Amino acid sequence: MATDAGEFETELDAYRDRVEKPLWRLFVAYGRGEWRWLAVGLLTSVFTYAALLVTPIVLGTTIDAVFTQESAYALPLVPEAWLPTARTDQFRLSATIIGVALLGGAVLQWVRGVSINFFAHGVMYAIRVDAYEKMQRLDMTFFDKALGDAVRTGVIVLGVTAALECTNRQPTLVTLGAVPLVGGG
Known part of the structure; x- marks a missing residue:
């Protein structure tokens, strides 16, 4: 939605x-x-x-x-x-x-x-x-969806981190600093 x-x-x-x-x-x-x-x-x-x-x-x-x-x-x-x-x-x-x-x-x-x-x-x-x-x-689809969302988020974070690491290290540090905040949210 x-x-x-x-x-x-x-x-x-x-x-x-x-x-x-x-x-x-x-x-x-x-x-x-x-x-x-x-x-x-x-x-x-x-x-x-x-x-x-x-x-x-x-x-x-x-x-x-x-x-x-x-x-x-x-x-x-x-x-x-x-x-x-x-x-x-x-x-x-x-x-x-x-x-x-x-x-x-x-x-x-x-x-x-x-x-x-x-x-x-x-x-x-x-x-x-x-x-x-x-x-x-709760139905099992709730837990399946939660697991899928966690995997998707993890892959995106790792992918963006790898891409930034290859291009410029300074934005990587800024991005990794925000990961705990995003994860907590």
């Missing part, structure tokens, strides 16, 4: 043009069964980054109140009645809060990584199984 520009269009190109939002389609088709892992991963991400914010806030308050005494000892979201008045106790409370926040952040980061990986690997597994099943249902 030829396009308006005269380029050869494969079946895959034609299919790709008909599909809108392919990543969203994959997410909806394969991600639904794994949504719990994604939810845990996203939720723990929020709490992980919140835990990371605790350290600089508590550290700044502790430096200003305990060491330099430039301000009163006050922590966000902690009632003033719960805060100690002695500087040593304020320091201990700050160190404990920072330690718990760092440890909790590390645990949350681990849970986030595990849950996001379970989600991603579950989706990839389902896609691979579907792709394998689709390949098994």
